[in-house]
Amino acid sequence: MPYDPSAFPHFAVTVDLVVLTVRRHALCALAVRRGEPPYPGRWALPGGFVRADEDLAAAAARELEEETGLRAHAPSQPALPNAAHLEQLATYGDPQRDPRMRVVSVAHLALAPDLPAPRAGGDAHSVRWAPVDDLLDQDTAFRHDAEVSAPLAFDHARILADGVERARSKIEYSSLATAFCPQEFTVGELRRVYEAVWGVALDPRNFHRKVTGTPGFLVPTGGTTTRQGGRPAQLFRAGGATVLNPPMLRPEV
Amino acid sequence: MPYDPSAFPHFAVTVDLVVLTVRRHALCALAVRRGEPPYPGRWALPGGFVRADEDLAAAAARELEEETGLRAHAPSQPALPNAAHLEQLATYGDPQRDPRMRVVSVAHLALAPDLPAPRAGGDAHSVRWAPVDDLLDQDTAFRHDAEVSAPLAFDHARILADGVERARSKIEYSSLATAFCPQEFTVGELRRVYEAVWGVALDPRNFHRKVTGTPGFLVPTGGTTTRQGGRPAQLFRAGGATVLNPPMLRPEV
DNA sequence: CCAAAAGTGTTGAACATACACCCATGT
DNA sequence: ACATGGGTGTATGTTCAACACTTTTGG
Numbered sequence A, B: 001m002p003y004d005p006s007a008f009p010h011f012a013v014t015v016d017l018v019v020l021t022v023r024r025h026a027l028c029a030l031a032v033r034r035g036e037p038p039y040p041g042r043w044a045l046p047g048g049f050v051r052a053d054e055d056l057a058a059a060a061a062r063e064l065e066e067e068t069g070l071r072a073h074a075p076s077q078p079a080l081p082n083a084a085h086l087e088q089l090a091t092y093g094d095p096q097r098d099p100r101m102r103v104v105s106v107a108h109l110a111l112a113p114d115l116p117a118p119r120a121g122g123d124a125h126s127v128r129w130a131p132v133d134d135l136l137d138q139d140t141a142f143r144h145d146a147e148v149s150a151p152l153a154f155d156h157a158r159i160l161a162d163g164v165e166r167a168r169s170k171i172e173y174s175s176l177a178t179a180f181c182p183q184e185f186t187v188g189e190l191r192r193v194y195e196a197v198w199g200v201a202l203d204p205r206n207f208h209r210k211v212t213g214t215p216g217f218l219v220p221t222g223g224t225t226t227r228q229g230g231r232p233a234q235l236f237r238a239g240g241a242t243v244l245n246p247p248m249l250r251p252e253v
Numbered sequence C: 001c002c003a004a005a006a007g008t009g010t011t012g013a014a015c016a017t018a019c020a021c022c023c024a025t026g027t
Numbered sequence D: 001a002c003a004t005g006g007g008t009g010t011a012t013g014t015t016c017a018a019c020a021c022t023t024t025t026g027g
Helices: A056-068 A132-136 A156-173 A175-180 A187-198 A204-213 B056-068 B132-136 B156-173 B175-180 B187-198 B204-213
Strands: A012-023 A026-033 A047-049 A071-073 A083-092 A103-111 A127-131 A218-225 A233-238 B012-023 B026-033 B047-049 B071-073 B083-092 B103-111 B127-131 B218-225 B233-238
Touching: A012 A056, A012 A083, A012 A156, A012 A175, A012 A187, A026 A056, A026 A132, A026 A156, A026 A187, A047 A056, A056 A071, A056 A083, A056 A103, A083 A156, A083 A175, A083 B083, A103 A156, A103 A175, A103 B103, A127 A132, A132 A156, A156 A175, A156 A187, A175 A187, A187 A204, A187 A233, B012 B056, B012 B083, B012 B156, B012 B175, B012 B187, B026 B056, B026 B132, B026 B156, B026 B187, B047 B056, B056 B071, B056 B083, B056 B103, B083 B156, B083 B175, B103 B156, B103 B175, B127 B132, B132 B156, B156 B175, B156 B187, B175 B187, B187 B204, B187 B233
Parallel strands: A012 A103, A071 A083, B012 B103, B071 B083
Antiparallel strands: A012 A026, A012 A047, A026 A127, A083 A103, A218 A233, B012 B026, B012 B047, B026 B127, B083 B103, B218 B233
């Protein structure tokens, strides 16, 4: 079927990734250092062009694997080892957002357990996990001891902020916080995820009762561990439940 | 700055609109009948191409005004007369979703008060409000008395379902339900919005206490009305609060 | 008077917080 | 022994669902 290609404008379409993990009690995002203009030397979110016959989710999964080695798994699928939660976040299409040309970027949000080390992708640019506070907050970004020293390239600060906000609100009413944990984890480890993502302290006793009392949230594996020190803790896997009812309550700020 | 346009694939970018309203106790969506191939004669969501120098939100607002005469207002802005809530929903980019070419569609969700009548836009194709159940449910869609008789064109059934789901969950924890009401409304009218969107019955007494007891949700205007019959009811405007804490509770299904 | 919708009071169950207290390990 | 994190019990307050009851209109 013929169609006049001059009847509509042409766009480039990219996917950008907000990849979040919890490291050393802080919520961190994956950042790559740009080599080429525009914004050479600045940190940015990983991402790339969508291919001609590629679905948006497939493009996001491909970029995720290129940058981290993680495979994506669809929501409510058994958590495989080396797999991350991946979902569409939002789309950014300001005509001026890329100085080269008109680019519409479909941002995705990925949540991953703490990984041994970020691995350089097919292109060997530098990659690192940076605390989101350093990436977003101007004051800390310009502190001399901060490892990032300028705002993110393009509109990536906005995209990252939206991704963080999505993660913060979603762990409230879904079991998504388990995506930050390894396959087997303790209640205390899960609690530290909530504390890092929300930036608050939670009562360990009430948290324990809450998560173990929500049917389908956690499944005991039978094993125990003392990797956190102290009394051995039961190990759990994520259960089948995806929505939490009643939700976890985020304390007032 | 030169850039090689053959280095990346070209896409067409459209906006599609899920415009919802509550009419005669039912949640309804705006549908347009297609004149041209593909899917001639089938119902579809309103939408169109994003222009070369147009932001995504601006394109959605333009299409909304062309189809309905409604202006869009940003979140948490005073509700103007003839203005609708508009927000980005999600982006759909399956390579096969449009048989003509590669089209990425950025769907938006609009919530509007019940309007006198849908008005034909710049192009004079037919437009109507259809109950979302008729548009989505195969069984009712093929009943002889249903006014729509085939599934929506393209992947619009999926987009509509996602928009309805977004609206259903958002009125739970935000004051968005007021976007379905006229500027001044009663507690009973607001309750009927929740009942239509969720498809449930709510206790009028508890609902009244809940919404009037949430600070910033409703502001009394001083007036009263008996347009629903019975004892005169106070009139309210939407207050400044956008998030509802605690949320409205959707009864179990 | 009766029907209909608005609004208030009350009660018992569910759930949240705060915190006292005990348990099982490593050093 | 003691520090550390895991886990249970219990008191107190808040919120919610259910429903009896009163108020103010139209017919």
